[in-house]
Amino acid sequence: MSSRGGPSPAHPRPDGTIIARIAPAPLDYIDPSALGYALNGGDQGVYATVSLLRVRQCVANQTNSSANLEQVLGHAIAHELGHLLPGEQSHPRAGLMQAGWGHKVLDDISKGRLFFSDGEARRIREAVARRTRHAARMPAPPS
Numbered sequence: 001m002s003s004r005g006g007p008s009p010a011h012p013r014p015d016g017t018i019i020a021r022i023a024p025a026p027l028d029y030i031d032p033s034a035l036g037y038a039l040n041g042g043d044q045g046v047y048a049t050v051s052l053l054r055v056r057q058c059v060a061n062q063t064n065s066s067a068n069l070e071q072v073l074g075h076a077i078a079h080e081l082g083h084l085l086p087g088e089q090s091h092p093r094a095g096l097m098q099a100g101w102g103h104k105v106l107d108d109i110s111k112g113r114l115f116f117s118d119g120e121a122r123r124i125r126e127a128v129a130r131r132t133r134h135a136a137r138m139p140a141p142p143s
């Protein structure tokens with residue numbers, strides 16, 4: 001889910017730390033259909049942010065779905081991490097990285113069958129490995 005202005009990108013963390021944030025605010029500066037955003041993706045990305053208000057609205061709009069708030073929130077965070085780690089902003093037509101979550105997606109969430117594709121999972125694992133290697137090369141903090 002893409003950003004439109006809003007906060008400036010965070011400074012990369014030398015240790016590769018990423019931060020998943022749950023914002024109570026509606027995040028008016030992002031796409032109206034998005035549940036969150038990922039800033040400064042790729043090996044430098046730090047924040048994956050999801051709007052709790054937007055997730056609540058998404059669940060409330062799908063009254064026929066059995067997906068609950070916690071399930072959708074968790075999948076929304078995973079979706080934003082799926083942008084942040086490999087640094088990709090694309091949305092395929094299916095799976096966890098698709099945009100525009102409606103009844104079908106929430107139904108898949110409630111049944112535990114919404115996943116990253118094999119390629120997405122591989123790119124995320126590679127990004128984690130790059131961050132881990134980079135962090136291992138960093139000098140230890142003073143004691």
Ligand SMILES: [Zn+2]
Nearest residue numbers: 001002083091
């Ligand atoms: Zn997205």
